[in-house]
Amino acid sequence: MNSPTEKAPAEIRSDIDNTRRRMDDTMDALGNRLQPKHLLDEVVGYFRSEGADGAPRFDHLRDKVTHSANTVVHSVVEGVKKNPIPVLLIGASVAWMIYASRR
Secondary structure: OOOOOOOOHHHHHHHHHHHHHHHHHHHHHHHHHOOHHHHHHHHHHHHHOEOOOOOEHHHHHHHHHHHHHHHHHHHHHHHHHHOHHHHHHHHHHHHHHHHHHHO
């Protein structure tokens, strides 16, 4: 017979059915969260929210991109200043190529 700690087969089946229902609900919720529209809303919400310093995350990202762009521009300008002749030759070659392709 069944001891006090053992469950009856009907109780075990009921527990299994409950677990399956909870798993189905979880899978449905995950499926809903992974829809493209919801993912886009999450990304937009992330950038609209505030970071640890209280500033909007989009502002932080914009600042990082601006800093990177400034660094690249500065490097290019320094390269042109150090090597003006090769830059002039490259510019003349590109101009010649454009001129020749239009003729």
